[in-house]
Amino acid sequence: MRPACPPPPPPPPAAAATAAAALPAAPRAVSSAAAAAHALEAHAAAAGAAAADPLAAAAAGTAADASDAGRDHTRHTPEPAPAASARAPFPLPAIFKSSAGSVEHLLVDYPWLLSTAPPREAWPTLWQVLKQKNFLKVATKRAMAHLKHPTYDFPSQFLADAGGVTRAFFAALSDPATARSSDALQPLMVRGLARLFADGHASLAAKRHRPSFVLHSPPKLRLKSIHLTYGPYPSPPDYVAQDWFEFIRLVVPVEDSDFESHPRQREVLKQAEDDGVYMRITTSIDCDLEFTLTDEESGIPLVRDRRDRVDLQFISPHFTPWDDLFYTDESGEQRLGWPWRISDVDSLMANREAELDAMRAKQAADGAKAGPAMPGARGDGGNQE
Numbered sequence: 001m002r003p004a005c006p007p008p009p010p011p012p013p014a015a016a017a018t019a020a021a022a023l024p025a026a027p028r029a030v031s032s033a034a035a036a037a038h039a040l041e042a043h044a045a046a047a048g049a050a051a052a053d054p055l056a057a058a059a060a061g062t063a064a065d066a067s068d069a070g071r072d073h074t075r076h077t078p079e080p081a082p083a084a085s086a087r088a089p090f091p092l093p094a095i096f097k098s099s100a101g102s103v104e105h106l107l108v109d110y111p112w113l114l115s116t117a118p119p120r121e122a123w124p125t126l127w128q129v130l131k132q133k134n135f136l137k138v139a140t141k142r143a144m145a146h147l148k149h150p151t152y153d154f155p156s157q158f159l160a161d162a163g164g165v166t167r168a169f170f171a172a173l174s175d176p177a178t179a180r181s182s183d184a185l186q187p188l189m190v191r192g193l194a195r196l197f198a199d200g201h202a203s204l205a206a207k208r209h210r211p212s213f214v215l216h217s218p219p220k221l222r223l224k225s226i227h228l229t230y231g232p233y234p235s236p237p238d239y240v241a242q243d244w245f246e247f248i249r250l251v252v253p254v255e256d257s258d259f260e261s262h263p264r265q266r267e268v269l270k271q272a273e274d275d276g277v278y279m280r281i282t283t284s285i286d287c288d289l290e291f292t293l294t295d296e297e298s299g300i301p302l303v304r305d306r307r308d309r310v311d312l313q314f315i316s317p318h319f320t321p322w323d324d325l326f327y328t329d330e331s332g333e334q335r336l337g338w339p340w341r342i343s344d345v346d347s348l349m350a351n352r353e354a355e356l357d358a359m360r361a362k363q364a365a366d367g368a369k370a371g372p373a374m375p376g377a378r379g380d381g382g383n384q385e
């Protein structure tokens with residue numbers, strides 16, 4: 001049998017006194033809990049400082065540990081006052097407020113297409129590209145015949161004139177004095193488009209937002225398509241519109257709308273040409289264009305977007321073969337007697353016309369009366385407004 005282990009010897013009196021002194025007194029347990037809570041608050045404050053400045057957090061943590069080690073835990077530590085809520089030194093723009101929506105929501109009432117938005121025009125197929133190229137060639141020859149003059153070389157002179165209108169267009173949309181008035185915009189664009197931009201500017205102004213455009217490079221224009229509308233303007237009530245191919249529209253009397261021979265077809269076309277024509281020329285513009293939407297209260301840009309291509313459509317007034325299209329200016333040079341105006345931007349009006357046509361077709365199918373024509377619709381020549 002193993003001998004029983006002897007009990008441990010009692011501690012010396014000095015060690016027992018030291019152990020007894022290390023134990024906290026029972027009545028002071030509450031004060032120790034408050035001290036522990038204060039220590040937790042000190043460490044939490046140090047953790048918050050670490051998020052803002054890691055170097056300062058290390059120093060703060062060391063100071064907090066030293067302070068906690070030297071504090072008398074037998075005394076009640078008062079609770080610190082709650083910290084004041086942090087406030088920005090400047091008013092935040094609306095895009096940072098919880099009520100603000102996405103970038104698209106900010107521009108929902110303004111008819112400008114951002115670079116991140118899907119295009120309004122579907123990507124053409126190879127067959128469509130080949131057709132458009134051939135139609136553009138034929139339509140260009142017709143436009144050259146209508147604008148034939150020794151001093152006006154179409155299309156080069158047209159592209160130069162349209163470039164000046166493009167610069168004036170973006171400058172007018174950036175100036176609140178003109179951008180908020182459709183009447184002030186109409187010398188540069190048709191009435192329907194001017195109303196859309198003026199109403200959009202008013203909607204942004206009500207939110208204290210200001211749109212602006214900056215061309216960082218000279219615009220380079222090239223022809224994309226030409227559409228010719230032949231016939232009287234305005235269209236008489238007993239006339240109908242007929243589309244010949246995709247680039248010619250004829251406004252002819254009802255009795256001439258049905259023919260069965262090629263000679264008769266040529267007669268109808270010749271009569272429509274004598275009644276007059278107006279042209280809509282779509283250009284593709286290569287440029288470095290910056291659009292900015294600024295919060296007027298803070299001066300901070302809410303949206304800053306850049307595009308390298310814009311499609312603009314230009315329209316001529318209605319004229320006949322017997323009208324004098326050119327005049328002599330003060331320097332004795334012959335110039336075109338009217339300015340080109342913008343009738344569409346990135347197929348905005350074309351999409352609205354297509355939606356209106358679809359609505360009219362549905363109303364006709366339902367036996368309802370067709371709605372009123374939208375300004376700018378092709379059939380009634382409203383683009384001239």
